[in-house]
Every structure is written in structure tokens, then in C-alpha cells.
Amino acid sequence: xxxxxxxxxxxxxxxxxxxxxxxxxxxxxxxxxxxxxxxxxxxxxxxxxxxxxxxxxxxxxxxxxxxxxxxxxxxxxxxxxxxxxxxxxxxxxxxxxxxxxxxxxxxxxxxxxxxxxxxxxxxxxxxxxxxxxxxxxxxxxxxxxxxxxxxxxxxxxxxxxxxxxxxxxxxxxxxxxxxxxxxxxxxxxxxxxxxxxxxxxxxxxxxxxxxxxxxxxxxxxxxxxxxxxxxxxxxxxxxxxxxxxxxxxxxxxxxxxxxxxxxxxxxxxxxxxxxxxxxxxxxxxxxxxxxxxxxxxxxxxxxxxxxxxxxxxxxxxxxxxxxxxxxxxxxxxxxxxxxxxxxxxxxxxxxxxxxxxxxxxxxxxxxxxxxxxxxxxxxxxxxxxxxxxxxxxxxxxxxxxxxxxxxxxxxxxxxxxxxxxxxxxxxxxxxxxxxxxxxxxxxxxxxxxxxxxxxxxxxxxxxxxxxxxxxxxxxxxxxxxxx
Amino acid sequence: xxxxxxxxxxxxxxxxxxxxxxxxxxxxxxxxxxxxxxxxxxxxxxxxxxxxxxxxxxxxxxxxxxxxxxxxxxxxxxxxxxxxxxxxxxxxxxxxxxxxxxxxxxxxxxxxxxxxxxxxxxxxxxxxxxxxxxxxxxxxxxxxxxxxxxxxxxxxxxxxxxxxxxxxxxxxxxxxxxxxxxxxxxxxxxxxxxxxxxxxxxxxxxxxxxxxxxxxxxxxxxxxxxxxxxxxxxxxxxxxxxxxxxxxxxxxxxxxxxxxxxxxxxxxxxxxxxxxxxxxxxxxxxxxxxxxxxxxxxxxxxxxxxxxxxxxxxxxxxxxxxxxxxxxxxxxxxxxxxxxxxxxxxxxxxxxxxxxxxxxxxxxxxxxxxxxxxxxxxxxxxxxxxxxxxxxxxxxxxxxxxxxxxxxxxxxxxxxxxxxxxxxxxxxxxxxxxxxxxxxxxxxxxxxxxxxxxxxxxxxxxxxxxxxxxxxxxxxxxxxxxx
Numbered sequence: 001x002x003x004x005x006x007x008x009x010x011x012x013x014x015x016x017x018x019x020x021x022x023x024x025x026x027x028x029x030x031x032x033x034x035x036x037x038x039x040x041x042x043x044x045x046x047x048x049x050x051x052x053x054x055x056x057x058x059x060x061x062x063x064x065x066x067x068x069x070x071x072x073x074x075x076x077x078x079x080x081x082x083x084x085x086x087x088x089x090x091x092x093x094x095x096x097x098x099x100x101x102x103x104x105x106x107x108x109x110x111x112x113x114x115x116x117x118x119x120x121x122x123x124x125x126x127x128x129x130x131x132x133x134x135x136x137x138x139x140x141x142x143x144x145x146x147x148x149x150x151x152x153x154x155x156x157x158x159x160x161x162x163x164x165x166x167x168x169x170x171x172x173x174x175x176x177x178x179x180x181x182x183x184x185x186x187x188x189x190x191x192x193x194x195x196x197x198x199x200x201x202x203x204x205x206x207x208x209x210x211x212x213x214x215x216x217x218x219x220x221x222x223x224x225x226x227x228x229x230x231x232x233x234x235x236x237x238x239x240x241x242x243x244x245x246x247x248x249x250x251x252x253x254x255x256x257x258x259x260x261x262x263x264x265x266x267x268x269x270x271x272x273x274x275x276x277x278x279x280x281x282x283x284x285x286x287x288x289x290x291x292x293x294x295x296x297x298x299x300x301x302x303x304x305x306x307x308x309x310x311x312x313x314x315x316x317x318x319x320x321x322x323x324x325x326x327x328x329x330x331x332x333x334x335x336x337x338x339x340x341x342x343x344x345x346x347x348x349x350x351x352x353x354x355x356x357x358x359x360x361x362x363x364x365x366x367x368x369x370x371x372x373x374x375x376x377x378x379x380x381x382x383x384x385x386x387x388x389x390x391x392x393x394x395x396x397x398x399x400x401x402x403x404x405x406x407x408x409x410x411x412x413x414x415x416x417x418x419x420x421x422x423x424x425x426x427x428x429x430x431x432x433x434x435x436x437x438x439x440x441x442x443x444x445x446x447x448x449x450x451x452x453x454x455x456x457x458x459x460x461x462x463x464x465x466x467x468x469x470x471x472x473x474x475x476x477x478x479x480x481x482x483x
Numbered sequence: 484x485x486x487x488x489x490x491x492x493x494x495x496x497x498x499x500x501x502x503x504x505x506x507x508x509x510x511x512x513x514x515x516x517x518x519x520x521x522x523x524x525x526x527x528x529x530x531x532x533x534x535x536x537x538x539x540x541x542x543x544x545x546x547x548x549x550x551x552x553x554x555x556x557x558x559x560x561x562x563x564x565x566x567x568x569x570x571x572x573x574x575x576x577x578x579x580x581x582x583x584x585x586x587x588x589x590x591x592x593x594x595x596x597x598x599x600x601x602x603x604x605x606x607x608x609x610x611x612x613x614x615x616x617x618x619x620x621x622x623x624x625x626x627x628x629x630x631x632x633x634x635x636x637x638x639x640x641x642x643x644x645x646x647x648x649x650x651x652x653x654x655x656x657x658x659x660x661x662x663x664x665x666x667x668x669x670x671x672x673x674x675x676x677x678x679x680x681x682x683x684x685x686x687x688x689x690x691x692x693x694x695x696x697x698x699x700x701x702x703x704x705x706x707x708x709x710x711x712x713x714x715x716x717x718x719x720x721x722x723x724x725x726x727x728x729x730x731x732x733x734x735x736x737x738x739x740x741x742x743x744x745x746x747x748x749x750x751x752x753x754x755x756x757x758x759x760x761x762x763x764x765x766x767x768x769x770x771x772x773x774x775x776x777x778x779x780x781x782x783x784x785x786x787x788x789x790x791x792x793x794x795x796x797x798x799x800x801x802x803x804x805x806x807x808x809x810x811x812x813x814x815x816x817x818x819x820x821x822x823x824x825x826x827x828x829x830x831x832x833x834x835x836x837x838x839x840x841x842x843x844x845x846x847x848x849x850x851x852x853x854x855x856x857x858x859x860x861x862x863x864x865x866x867x868x869x870x871x872x873x874x875x876x877x878x879x880x881x882x883x884x885x886x887x888x889x890x891x892x893x894x895x896x897x898x899x900x901x902x903x904x905x906x907x908x909x910x911x912x913x914x915x916x917x918x919x920x921x922x923x924x925x926x927x928x929x930x931x932x933x934x935x936x937x938x939x940x941x942x943x944x945x946x947x948x949x950x951x952x953x954x955x956x957x958x959x960x961x962x963x964x965x966x
Contacts (some may be wrong), residue, residue: 022780022807088486148657310837325504325838328828341819343826345811354793355808366806384876391874391943393867413898413920415945417872435947437896437920462873462898464918469926 003109006134007215009046009098012041012061012069012116013088017356018286018349021340022318026369030116030466031068034284035294037425041069041116042076047123051130054078058101059116060085060094067376067480086250091209092229092259093236096222098238102140102215110137111218113211113261119293121280129277132178133212136165136273142221142266143212146274147281152195155285157207157262159274160184181270186262205276207262207282218261221271226264232256287333287342288349290316305336316346338371377402377481378456389464394448396421396457401449403478409463410472412440414448419457422449445476489617490698490913491531492581495524495544495552495599496571500542500839501769501832504823505801509852513600514551517767518777524552524599524928529541530606531597534613534864537561539586541601543568543577550859550963569733574692575712575742576719579705585698593620594701596694596744602701602776604763612760615661616695619756625704625749626695627666629688629757630764635678638768640690640745642757643667666755669745688759691744691766699742704754709747715739770816770825771832786820799829821854821864859963860885872947877931879904879940884932886961890945893955895923897931902940905932928959 016029023029030041039045057080059067066084073079083098095113102109112130120126133143146159162184186207190198198204211218222229236252266272282292294302294316301312301336305319312329319336326334331346344352359366372381377400383391394403396419404424414421414437421432424447425440431451432438440446442465450457475482484568499512506512513524521529528540540563544552549567556562564875566581578596585592596611603609616626629642645667669690673681681687694701706713719735765775777785777799784795788802795812802819809817814829827835842849855864860883866874879885879902887907897904897920904915907930914934915921923929925948933940958965 021806035568140550308838308841310834310841311831322824323504323842323847324826325823325835326826327834327838328831329826330828332826334826336824340806340808341817343807343809343815343817343825344810345813348794348811351793351810352808355791355810358791358793359806364806383874386900386941388875389943391866391876393869393874413900413918415896417869417945417947435894435896437922439920455880460872460943460945462900464900 005106005110006052006130007056007058007102007106007109007111007113008045008052009058009060009095009102009113009211010041010044010048010116011091011094011113012059012065013085013094014115014117015062015088016117017353020352021335021337021342021358021366024366024368024370026064028065028117029066029284031065031072034290035119038076039072042072042121043388044114044116044118045073046076047120047126048112048130049078050127052112055080058083058098060098062086062088068374071374071376074245074471086246086253088258088362089253089256090258091261092222092226093233093253093256094231095218095261096209096229097236097240098217099222101214102145103219104237104241107216108132109215109225111211111213111215113209113213115209115283118210119209119280119282121293125277127190127280128178129275129279130212132180132275136180136275137212137214137217140217140271141213141273142217142269142271143180144266144272144274145210145212146276147208148276148278149199149204149206152192152199153206154189154192154195156283157189158187158195158198159205159207160187160275161203161205161274167274178275178277180273180275181235183266183274186267186272205274208281209262211261211266216430217271218265221265221269224270226259229256229259238245247414260279263270269425287316287318287335287344287352288346311469314346340366349419375402376400380461383460385468388466388468389462390468392461392463394459394461396448396450396459398455398457399448399453401479403475403480403482404445404447405473405475406443406445407465407472408474409442409467410463411442412446413462413464414438414440415456415460415462417460419450419452419455421459422448422451423447447477488542488589488593489535489613490539490585490589490592490594490928491528491535491871492541492576492578492585492594492596493524493527493531493599494574494596494692495542495548496568496577497598497600498545498571499600500836503839504818504820504828504834504849506826507853509856510549510551510602511548512767513598514548517604517773521559522555523602525555525600527597527599528556528561529559530603531595531611531613533610534559535595538563541566541581541594544898545569545571551857554857554859569729569736571741572736572739573741574744575705575709576716576739578694578701578738578744579712579716580719580723582698582702582705583716584723586702587720587724590699592698593617594694594696594698596692596696598692598766600767601691601693602763602765602767604776605761608760608762611661612762613695615663615758619663619758620696620700623697623700623754624648624756625700625752625754626663627749627755627757628691628693628695629758629759630691631680631761632687632689635675635682636689637672637675637678639766640672641670641678641681642688642690642762643670643684644688644757644759648756653768661758661760663756663758666749666757669750669755688757689764691764691834692745694744694749700754704748704752708751709742712747713740714741726745734840769832770799770801770818770827770835771829797829822848823849856908858885859883861933863944866943868951871949871951872945873951875946877942877944877946879931879933879942880938881933881938884930884962886958886963886965887928887930888956888958889926889928890948890955891957892925892950893946894925895929896946896947897921897923899942900941902933902938903933904940904942905934906930907932930960 060083122173161181165180300314302316307317308325310327315329315332333344335342381393531644543566587939644664783797785799790800798815799811816826817829861879864876
């Protein structure tokens with residue numbers, strides 16, 4: 001069923017704050033598990049897998065999320081190319097650069113552009129739509145997926161469909177094939193009255209930012225409608241192909257004006273087509289949007305984790321391991337994480353970003369990182385910080401090792417609670433078994449390694465010293481290229 | 484100013500669950516700090532201190548709270564007698580036994596009976612009232628403190644005042660002395676309409692369960708109106724005086740019918756008097772009652788701890804170290820503790836006990852203990868439990884030591900993060916300094932001691948083994964008489 005030219009380009013560059021405290025700057029919405037035990041990125045990769053083999057699934061993401069994207073994709077058996085953007089510049093530049101890379105690899109490449117943080121409840125409809133879109137894209141159209149609107153939503157852009165597209169000679173229309181239309185126009189987020197008019201009039205579809213086109217076609221259209229973007233993207237593609245240094249690529253990205261592909265191309269092109277579809281789609285733009293896509297209990301609540309509820313209604317109750325007890329709530333959102341809790345009226349869900357802004361101003365940490373921090377070699381969780389000490393649980397993946405490093409001002413005490421640690425301390429290499437411990441004084445070159453190829457190593461680290469910041473580290477050698 | 488015969492008897496036997504998750508079975512309301520950095524018991528002891536020297540402040544409490552009561556009272560320089568009740572039997576038996584003990588010590592003793600978990604915003608009024616009560620008590624009256632009602636509350640009993648009490652020949656009335664009345668009758672918690680009638684009619688006062696009387700007088704009245712209680716209390720007093728064993732005392736308590744002093748005596752006696760007073764009193768019977776006694780911000784919220792609020796109104800927002808963000812709440816209660824969070828509509832505050840009941844049925848722990856557990860020698864906090872390991876932060880008070888003990892199935896790894904630990908391991912005694920560590924294998928006799936007389940010792944303990952329950956302990960020697 002897979003086509004030899006179809007590629008997926010998954011846009012995973014978002015830095016969303018609207019799902020705080022579950023999402024953080026270090027773990028934006030696409031990298032968290034909201035509705036299943038897989039993250040939204042993993043769900044997106046898995047959704048397209050029946051049509052696109054792993055090596056043709058491209059992911060565009062930011063520098064700071066590269067490691068985590070790699071980890072998540074590997075965890076579900078993926079591992080296609082990742083395009084790292086030094087700075088985010090909206091969808092226009094991301095798509096333009098990706099199109100260049102695809103054309104280099106396959107001049108006939110068709111690309112399905114898919115946001116990494118949307119929900120699709122009916123994946124089989126999605127696949128039908130992408131397959132149909134590929135056919136249309138081969139005929140030179142820029143195909144948009146148009147979601148059949150369920151209500152007069154003011155938070156989405158709309159697509160007005162035009163004439164039905166004539167079938168090409170070689171393709172039989174009908175027989176379960178999805179209908180395709182020319183696009184009459186794209187319209188931005190409407191006000192309430194306009195949205196209601198769209199719904200009652202019919203022929204309007206939600207614009208979900210999902211596109212299917214030949215990479216060569218979109219490059220032509222970018223050249224025609226957004227020549228500055230075309231020029232910049234070409235330079236970046238050249239720099240990437242030539243192996244230019246990170247600094248040069250960053251400089252080029254920073255010079256680009258941020259622009260969406262809708263604004264740069266779709267609102268101007270004459271080659272746009274739309275496939276209307278109902279596939280249980282949502283962009284889950286806020287906690288309140290979970291109502292669209294999550295299962296409800298008999299009183300209309302969405303409940304996850306260790307929640308003990310009495311008589312609440314229409315509320316979103318999201319706990320993890322800690323106990324959350326709720327009594328008599330109506331239309332509320334409660335989200336509990338190890339270091340922060342949110343309690344918010346459902347109709348104020350958009351104001352979560354104001355909390356994040358306030359934390360930013362306070363130079364707090366609760367909007368930046370989770371208590372458990374992902375690293376390329378595993379994770380660490382700060383269990384407690386006190387005056388002059390910090391306690392971490394460190395999990396080192398099977399076979400992985402941290403960098404060879406030293407700290408100026410802190411010493412580290414390691415107690416192994418599961419597995420065996422291979423410890424390098426200056427010139428000595430020795431193993432520390434479960435329930436044994438070792439000690440790393442300040443200014444001592446050391447390395448922690450899990451030599452076991454099958455089970456994770458778990459240690460409790462007690463740091464002590466006058467300064468315990470993560471930036472007190474000198475790296476001498478690193479498997480992950482960090483300095 | 485202190486009188487040579489005045490004693491305070493503070494009733495600290497409550498096992499309240501209505502302040503969950505801040506209160507627990509192991510830390511009921513009187514033992515937690517709700518409105519200041521002192522616990523309610525400490526506030527009660529401090530309030531009466533200007534009139535009663537420490538050795539005449541008696542505290543009645545349950546077996547399981549004895550250590551914590553001792554610790555709290557010592558921490559504020561107190562240390563009077565503590566009467567331990569093996570089982571709670573309401574106020575009647577508690578007061579009767581205390582009266583016996585007081586009479587033994589001082590036949591002229593006057594006792595001020597004070598619940599340990601009430602708030603008094605105007606302590607100087609309270610002291611005036613107790614002093615005045617003592618005068619009246621010496622004349623043979625059973626004096627009740629009658630709180631001037633602020634609203635038609637249906638949660639309190641009421642006292643109908645009668646004729647003004649004639650002054651005795653020796654005491655000049657007037658001149659700032661508080662008025663005293665005979666009690667016409669005590670009435671139980673009224674319905675709404677009756678309460679409104681009381682307020683409009685006047686002459687009714689709230690019954691706060693605070694009494695002042697000669698110990699000999701209340702014993703006479705108990706004999707007259709509740710002979711079975713009198714008999715049982717006399718037997719218990721004799722057993723306590725004779726140094727009978729705990730089992731015998733427990734048996735005697737268990738045989739007593741629970742009864743309040745109001746029901747046993749006050750509703751029948753002809754010797755009751757009442758002093759009406761407005762002293763900013765509240766029994767703070769639920770989270771919602773904090774509105775009566777706590778300070779409010781400009782939007783009517785009571786806010787404590789690390790709360791980041793946007794636009795909430797009339798809500799009680801109670802955090803500790805973790806961040807709680809709230810948006811647009813109205814008339815809500817949010818209480819966050821290290822292991823549990825409560826979110827409750829204010830008018831449902833009474834249903835908190837239903838949460839505690841549900842936890843009981845689930846055999847959960849969050850209604851029993853806090854993450855930080857008080858011990859006579861200091862505290863421990865479980866930082867994390869995992870498969871085969873448990874991590875605790877242990878604080879040992881200056882000069883204190885744990886029991887000499889051993890564990891069958893777990894080993895313990897100690898990292899000292901502050902102070903110096905004196906460690907006994909079988910026959911060896913050695914010191915472990917800050918940032919050093921030691922290891923205790925299973926079935927090894929050991930003891931942890933803070934030999935420093937001035938600063939607390941803080942260690943991180945990593946336990947490992949197949950069973951990590953607190954009951955895997957054999958004690959060989961203990962400064963606190965535990966087996």
C-alpha cells in the first residue's frame with residue numbers, strides 16, 4: 001500500500017504553553033502524552049506509518065527538542081531524517097526547507113505536511129484522505145485537508161470550497177473515492193457571527209494546516225508568491241547540503257521573516273484543492289479542547305490518573321501519581337504534576353499562558369522543565385533540593401553512558417538501587433553493584449555508565465557543595481556531541 | 484497576675500478529618516498550623532500562659548498523639564502534665580478524670596477547660612473572661628464562656644442567658660468587670676429558622692465548649708447528674724494514682740459510655756453561669772470557616788503558600804512549597820500538600836470527610852500520615868518509593884538519638900548532608916561527617932545519634948531490600964520507651 005514517492009513531513013516545532021503544567025518549554029504539547037500512553041508526536045508518526053515507511057518520515061523540530069524527538073521516534077521503531085531549525089520561523093520556512101531536502105532526494109517526492117500535535121480519532125479516514133491527496137498532488141495541485149466543521153468555531157481558519165475538481169483521465173472518480181474541490185478562498189479566524197454564517201451557508205471547512213503536494217510544486221509556488229522566502233530557503237538548503245557550520249545555518253534562519261505557508265502561498269495560489277473529510281480531528285488548542293476528543297464519564301468529566309471525585313460535572317481532572325480529590329466542581333480544569341498544580345475555570349483555559357508569562361517574569365522553573373528531565377542517555381528527576389544539597393534519581397538507559405565530566409564546586413554521592421554502574425574516576429574504572437555506593441569529589445574527572453545491554457541502571461545521587469547549578473559541568477568527552 | 488489555684492485543662496483529643504489533606508489521622512487539626520506558624524495547640528497554650536504557669540497547663544490527648552503533643556509544647560517552652568486517654572470518650576470523661584487529678588494536687592484548684600483547636604482573635608478579651616470566670620467559679624458556679632453570635636449559625640449549640648448574677652459581697656461589680664448571668668438553658672444546634680429567631684430575640688450566645696469551675700464543684704455535679712460517669716472516672720483516677728498498667732486503664736476507659744460534659748452536666752445543673760463575650764472566636768470547623776478568622780486579599784481570597792492566582796474571588800487557596808496556579812475561581816477551596824491535593828466548592832466543605840471515608844475504604848495512606856512523619860527524636864520524610872528501594876530524608880534533633888535497632892530484611896545507606904552522625908554498628912561507634920556516608924546491612928544492630936547539642940543532623944537514607952515496611956524493626960533500647 002505504500003507509495004514509493006510519498007513522504008511525511010511532520011512539523012514538531014511548537015513551543016506551546018497552553019497545556020501547562022503538563023507541557024513545559026522543554027516538553028511542548030507535541031512531546032507529551034495527552035490522551036494515550038504515546039506522545040502526540042508518536043501518535044502522528046504511527047498514524048501515517050501504514051502509508052509511509054520510517055525512512056521517509058521527516059520531522060522538523062527545534063534544536064532544544066532534537067534529542068527528545070529522536071528518543072520518542074526510536075521508541076516506536078521510527079527513525080527518519082530530522083530537520084533541526086535553529087530558530088522557529090512559522091510553517092513557511094519549515095516547509096520550504098523540507099521541500100528542498102525532499103527534492104534533492106527524490107525529484108518526484110510528494111509530501112504530506114502534518115502538524116505533530118493534532119488529534120485524529122478516525123485514522124482510517126485520515127489515511128484515505130492522504131492517499132486521495134497524493135493522487136491529486138501528482139496532477140500539480142496543492143491539496144489541503146478540509147475538516148467538516150462541527151460548530152461555528154472562531155479559533156480556526158476556514159476554507160471555502162469551489163467547483164468540484166474534474167477527474168483526470170486515468171483515475172476513476174466515484175467508487176468510494178473522496179470528493180475533491182478547488183479552493184475558492186482561504187479565510188482567517190472569523191468572528192462569531194461570521195462563523196455562524198459559514199456553518200449555515202455550508203461549503204466551508206476548517207483549515208487544519210495539513211497539506212499534500214509535490215515538493216517541486218510547492219517550491220514553484222513559493223518562488224512565485226514569496227520570492228524572498230524562496231531565496232532564503234534555497235540558501236539554507238545549500239548550506240545544509242554543503243555541511244556548513246551551525247552558526248552559518250542559524251544566521252540564515254534568523255534573517256527569515258516568520259510567515260505561515262497559508263499566508264505565503266495558499267491565499268494566493270490558483271492551484272489549491274481541498275478534500276472535505278470528517279476524521280474526528282482536533283488541534284486540541286487548550287485544556288478545554290480535551291472535551292472534543294477525550295472520553296467522558298457519565299457526568300461529563302474527563303478523568304485521568306489518581307483522582308477521587310465526588311459529584312463533579314463537566315470537568316477535566318488530570319492527575320498523575322499524587323492523589324487529587326475533587327468535590328462538587330462544575331466546568332473546571334484541574335491538572336496535577338509533581339511540581340505544579342493548575343486549577344482553572346474551563347472558560348478561562350486560554351489564560352493558562354498568562355500563568356506561564358508570570359512564571360517567566362518571576363524567573364521560576366515550573367514553566368521550563370519538568371521534575372523529570374529527559375537526556376539523550378536517560379532521565380534525571382530532582383527529588384529534593386535543600387541548603388547545600390540536591391538529591392536526584394538518575395536512570396541510565398541500557399548500554400548508555402553520560403559524558404566524561406567534572407564539577408568545580410560539587411561532590412556527588414551515588415547509591416545504586418537497580419542494575420550495575422560502571423564508574424570512571426580519574427584513571428580508575430570500577431563496577432558498583434545494586435545497593436553499593438561510591439563518591440566523586442569535586443574537580444574529579446568521572447563518568448557514569450550502564451554497561452548492561454538489557455536493563456536500565458538506577459542510582460540515587462546526593463550532590464553537596466556551595467553551588468549545585470546544572471551549569472557547573474566541564475565535559476571532556478560525550479557520546480552525544482555536547483560541549 | 485497568675486493566680487495560685489488556676490489551672491488550664493486543654494482538650495486535645497480530636498481526630499478531625501475536616502481539614503484533610505492538611506490534617507491527617509496522625510496530625511489532627513489541633514496539631515497543625517492553620518493560621519500562623521504555630522499549631523492550634525501551641526496557640527492555645529500560649530494564649531493562656533499570661534494567667535497560668537506552664538506546670539499548671541494540663542493537656543488531655545490520645546495515646547497516638549502523646550509524643551507530638553509533648554514535642555509541640557516543649558517547642559514553645561511549655562511542659563505541664565499530659566493525661567493520655569487510651570480511647571476517646573468525648574468531653575465528659577476527659578473532664579471528669581482531669582478534675583480528679585487536679586483535686587489530688589490542689590483541693591482548691593479552679594480549672595479552665597479549653598478546646599485545643601479553636602481560634603481566638605482577641606486574646607486579651609479571652610484573658611479578661613478567664614479571670615472573671617475564676618472569681619465566679621470560686622463562688623461555686625459552673626461558668627461557661629458565651630460567645631456573642633455574629634450570625635444565625637446552625638452549626639453551634641446556644642446558651643440562653645438568664646438573670647444577672649448578684650455580685651458577692653467581697654467583689655465590686657462594674658468598673659470594667661464583665662457581666663455574668665445565670666444560664667436559663669442550653670440548647671442544641673438549632674435549625675435555620677430557630678437560629679434566626681435566637682438572633683433577633685437576643686439573649687442567646689454561642690456555646691464554644693469553654694468552661695471555668697472549681698475541680699471539686701464539677702466533680703460534685705458529675706456525681707449528682709451522671710453517677711455512672713462519676714464512678715468510672717473515680718476508678719480511672721485511682722488506677723492512674725496507683726500506677727496500674729496501661730491495659731487496666733484502657734479497660735476502664737473502654738467501659739465508659741461516651742458523653743459530652745454539656746449533656747452529662749450542663750443541661751441539668753442549677754449552678755451554671757455564663758459570661759457573654761466577643762473575642763473573635765471560631766471553632767474553625769471546616770476549610771470554609773477560615774473565612775471567619777483569616778485575612779483576605781482585596782478580592783476576598785484567603786491565600787497561603789506558593790499560589791499564583793489570576794482573577795479568583797472569595798476562594799481559599801492553600802499551598803505549601805509546590806506551585807499552585809489558579810485562574811478565575813469563585814468560592815472554591817484549593818489545598819495542596821506534598822502527597823495530596825483537594826479542590827472543593829466552598830459550600831461542599833463538609834464533604835471533605837467523605838473523601839477521607841473513601842480513602843479509608845481504599846486502604847490508602849493519604850488520610851493517615853503526612854509525607855513528613857513526626858517522631859520523638861525528629862522527623863522523617865519519604866522522598867520516593869520504588870521497586871525494592873525507599874528514600875527518606877531524616878532529621879535528628881540536636882542531642883537526640885533513635886532507638887538501638889535492627890531490621891530483618893532491609894539494608895540502609897546513609898549520606899550525611901548536614902551535621903555529624905554518631906553511628907553505632909554492632910560493637911563499633913564512629914562519626915560520619917557532612918558529605919560522608921555509611922552502610923548498615925540487614926540484621927545488624929545499629930543506632931543513629933546526633934551528638935551535637937546545638938544543630939539538627941540531616942541524612943538521606945536509601946533503604947533497599949525485598950520488604951521495606953516500617954514494622955520491620957526490632958528495638959533493643961529506646962530513649963522514648965518504645966518497644
